[in-house]
Amino acid sequence: MDTKKNFNDKETTIQELKDIIKKFVVEREWTEYHTPKNLSMSIAIEAAELMEKFQFVTSEESFEIAQKHKQEVAHELVDVLGYVLNFANACNIDLSSYCVEKITLNEKKYPIEVAKGSYGKYTKIGANARKK
Amino acid sequence: MDTKKNFNDKETTIQELKDIIKKFVVEREWTEYHTPKNLSMSIAIEAAELMEKFQFVTSEESFEIAQKHKQEVAHELVDVLGYVLNFANACNIDLSSYCVEKITLNEKKYPIEVAKGSYGKYTKIGANARKK
Amino acid sequence: MDTKKNFNDKETTIQELKDIIKKFVVEREWTEYHTPKNLSMSIAIEAAELMEKFQFVTSEESFEIAQKHKQEVAHELVDVLGYVLNFANACNIDLSSYCVEKITLNEKKYPIEVAKGSYGKYTKIGANARKK
Amino acid sequence: MDTKKNFNDKETTIQELKDIIKKFVVEREWTEYHTPKNLSMSIAIEAAELMEKFQFVTSEESFEIAQKHKQEVAHELVDVLGYVLNFANACNIDLSSYCVEKITLNEKKYPIEVAKGSYGKYTKIGANARKK
Numbered sequence: 001m002d003t004k005k006n007f008n009d010k011e012t013t014i015q016e017l018k019d020i021i022k023k024f025v026v027e028r029e030w031t032e033y034h035t036p037k038n039l040s041m042s043i044a045i046e047a048a049e050l051m052e053k054f055q056f057v058t059s060e061e062s063f064e065i066a067q068k069h070k071q072e073v074a075h076e077l078v079d080v081l082g083y084v085l086n087f088a089n090a091c092n093i094d095l096s097s098y099c100v101e102k103i104t105l106n107e108k109k110y111p112i113e114v115a116k117g118s119y120g121k122y123t124k125i126g127a128n129a130r131k132k
Numbered sequence: 133m134d135t136k137k138n139f140n141d142k143e144t145t146i147q148e149l150k151d152i153i154k155k156f157v158v159e160r161e162w163t164e165y166h167t168p169k170n171l172s173m174s175i176a177i178e179a180a181e182l183m184e185k186f187q188f189v190t191s192e193e194s195f196e197i198a199q200k201h202k203q204e205v206a207h208e209l210v211d212v213l214g215y216v217l218n219f220a221n222a223c224n225i226d227l228s229s230y231c232v233e234k235i236t237l238n239e240k241k242y243p244i245e246v247a248k249g250s251y252g253k254y255t256k257i258g259a260n261a262r263k264k
Numbered sequence: 265m266d267t268k269k270n271f272n273d274k275e276t277t278i279q280e281l282k283d284i285i286k287k288f289v290v291e292r293e294w295t296e297y298h299t300p301k302n303l304s305m306s307i308a309i310e311a312a313e314l315m316e317k318f319q320f321v322t323s324e325e326s327f328e329i330a331q332k333h334k335q336e337v338a339h340e341l342v343d344v345l346g347y348v349l350n351f352a353n354a355c356n357i358d359l360s361s362y363c364v365e366k367i368t369l370n371e372k373k374y375p376i377e378v379a380k381g382s383y384g385k386y387t388k389i390g391a392n393a394r395k396k
Numbered sequence: 397m398d399t400k401k402n403f404n405d406k407e408t409t410i411q412e413l414k415d416i417i418k419k420f421v422v423e424r425e426w427t428e429y430h431t432p433k434n435l436s437m438s439i440a441i442e443a444a445e446l447m448e449k450f451q452f453v454t455s456e457e458s459f460e461i462a463q464k465h466k467q468e469v470a471h472e473l474v475d476v477l478g479y480v481l482n483f484a485n486a487c488n489i490d491l492s493s494y495c496v497e498k499i500t501l502n503e504k505k506y507p508i509e510v511a512k513g514s515y516g517k518y519t520k521i522g523a524n525a526r527k528k
Contacts, residue, residue, distance in 0.1 A: 009150060009220075012228035014141035024235055028242060029249040033320040036205070037186035037194035041319050043212060044183050044440055047176040048312030050219075054169035055305050056297040059454065062169035066223045073168070074230040075237075077219055080175060081227055082234070084213050088141075091198045091205065095213055096144035098206040102214070103156055105207075110160060117161040165452040173451050176308055180444030187437050188429040191322065273410035273484075276492035282405060288499055292506060293513040300469070301450035301458035307476060308447050311440040318433035326433035330487045337432070338494040339501075341483055344439060345491055346498070348477050351446075352405075355462045355469065359477055360408035362470040366478070367420055369471075374424060381425040 014085075014095050021085045034090045042083040050076040146217075146227050153217045166222045174215040182208040278349075278359050285349045295354075303351040310347055314340040410481075410491050417481045430486045438479040446472040 007016075025031055053073055054062040066073050088095050139148075157163055185205055186194040198205050220227050271280075289295055317337055318326040330337050352359050403412075421427055449469055450458040462469050484491050 007228040007232040009146035009226050009228045011145065013143065013145050014149070017146070017228065017231055018141060020232065020235060024238065027244050028247040030247075035191035035194050036198040037189065037191045038320055040179070040183040040186050040194075041315055041437060044176065044179040044444075045312045045316050045319060047172070047179045047212075048309045048440075051172040051176050051305055052309050054172050055309060056302055057169065059167035059169045062167050062172075063223075066168040070223070070225070071230075073223065074225045075234050077216060077225060078227060078231040078234045080179075080212070081216050081231060084209060084216065087209055091195075091202070093202070093206045093209060094141050095210060096139040096141045096149065098203075099149055099210040099213060100139045100152065102207050102210045103152060106156065112159050115160040115162075170452055173305060173447055176312075177444045177448050177451060180308075180441045183437055184441050187441060188434055271492040271496045273414060273490050273492045275409065277407065277409050278405035278413070281410070281492065281495055284496065284499060288503065291508050292511040294511075299455035299458050300462040301453065301455045304443070304447040304450050304458075308440065308443040311436070311443045311476075315436040315440050318436050321433065323431035323433045326431050326436075327487075330432040334487070334489070335494075337487065338489045339498050341480060341489060342491060342495040342498045344443075344476070345480050345495060348473060348480065351473055355459075355466070357466070357470045357473060358405050359474060360403040360405045360413065362467075363413055363474040363477060364403040364416065366471050366474045367416060370420065376423050379424040379426075 017081075018085050018089055018095075021082055022089050025086060025089075031090075034086055036087065036091055039083055039087040039090060043080060043087065046076065046079040046083055050080060149213075150217050150221055153214055154221050157218060157221075163222075166218055168219065168223055171215055171219040171222060175212060175219065178208065178211040178215055182212060281345075282349050282353055282359075285346055286353050289350060289353075298350055298354045300351065300355055303347055303354060306347040307344060307351065310340065310343040314344060413477075414481050414485055417478055418485050421482060421485075427486075430482055432483065432487055435479055435483040435486060439476060439483065442472065442475040442479055446476060 025034065050073070053065055053069070053076065057065060084095070087093070157166065182205070185197055185201070185208065189197060216227070219225070289298065314337070317329055317333070317340065321329060348359070351357070421430065446469070449461055449465070449472065453461060480491070483489070
């Protein structure tokens with residue numbers, strides 16, 4: 001990988017990350033294992049590994065863990081991202097356009113004035129629950 | 133959202149997507165629910181919803197589903213991505229730099245000549261299994 | 265644990281397994297960590313560890329893995345079961361009665377003649393799909 | 397199903413639940429979809445649905461939800477259990493014996509005096525962390 005370039009979120013496009021991960025996979029001839037079914041499992045598996053970091057702590061303590069063990073937590077997070085990019089590569093999905101499309105739908109589904117501070121939609125139990 | 137702009141992976145930076153999703157969350161005052169613990173659960177939940185599309189089909193059939201129902205599948209995928217971005221926002225994680233850092237580590241962990249075509253590392257059973 | 269007794273599915277009640285796992289948790293003073301939220305995470309994490317065994321193999325190959333590595337696979341499976349039992353203990357849930365209640369509901373939801381051989385309900389895409 | 401019989405954890409054996417779920421699956425000719433790979437996905441998917449109930453609440457609030465919506469929560473829990481039983485049926489796994497075997501291993505791995513009140517083993521970060 002071109003380690004001379006400094007990668008950061010402000011200057012890196014989604015396509016650049018997609019290309020980096022694609023090269024990694026193609027070089028190892030792993031493409032054939034990257035079916036949508038398998039990759040959806042991979043995303044879920046990596047998500048569980050991230051979750052494991054916070055399994056028996058409170059939500060407050062989870063911030064401490066994320067701070068103290070930032071690199072370890074970030075590596076688990078980018079493992080999820082990596083498989084999301086692999087999935088997008090395998091299925092020719094433009095993440096940016098679909099991401100914006102989905103958020104636009106969510107803006108209508110959760111109008112600001114109704115959704116404000118409510119976590120009702122989240123729990124799917126007690127849809128009218130309001131923040132205490 | 134600025135719907136005039138056309139978003140696509142070639143021109144969209146990670147930071148732009150992060151900012152779009154942050155605005156959505158802040159406007160609804162949902163930030164306080166976005167703890168690392170909760171967001172790790174959200175990522176896993178959305179990952180499972182993606183996986184559900186491919187639950188009882190073969191890997192080959194999963195490509196058909198991803199093609200025929202591309203928008204639906206893409207929306208599930210960007211739901212995962214959205215929470216990855218939320219997690220990165222909540223914990224101040226630069227995804228691009230950690231992603232590249234992790235892939236660089238993986239390049240060493242899985243040297244091309246050893247890893248080529250092998251799925252041994254994946255299953256974690258039979259680490260020396262080779263492609264048939 | 266009373267290792268003199270031979271445990272097997274034909275002679276072991278759900279309550280016996282619940283009691284065994286409860287004793288293990290209470291002795292270690294882990295009860296306070298066993299909230300429904302935390303235990304739901306634990307179940308998902310253990311489920312992902314089971315899934316990891318079959319991540320990049322075909323469905324057919326997954327039977328070979330389950331056979332060749334039966335103990336390892338079984339241990340992952342009972343890790344899931346263990347947390348299901350912990351959850352039931354924490355929330356005072358009678359698994360047998362709810363299990364039978366849910367299956368009775370499913371019998372109505374998926375009448376034999378309609379559901380036979382169809383995996384439509386599974387994928388939730390193409391609800392009328394029939395086995396080829 | 398024999399609805400005359402009252403099922404409860406004290407009187408119901410694992411085998412009885414296995415048989416009930418097997419009959420349900422066989423009658424619908426769903427056995428062929430029940431490969432270890434697919435069933436591991438199903439367990440993870442159902443686990444995520446349970447988790448979704450507690451996604452944005454505190455651990456304390458999760459007890460309230462589990463109490464107020466006991467039937468709904470219990471149905472999600474037995475959905476997980478159902479697929480665990482299906483997996484055991486598909487792979488001929490005796491859950492009781494492996495469950496006891498695994499707990500016996502865990503008793504050695506987490507000796508009471510060392511493990512007491514510690515959640516270190518859980519987070520896998522800070523293995524020596526002690527309860528405050």
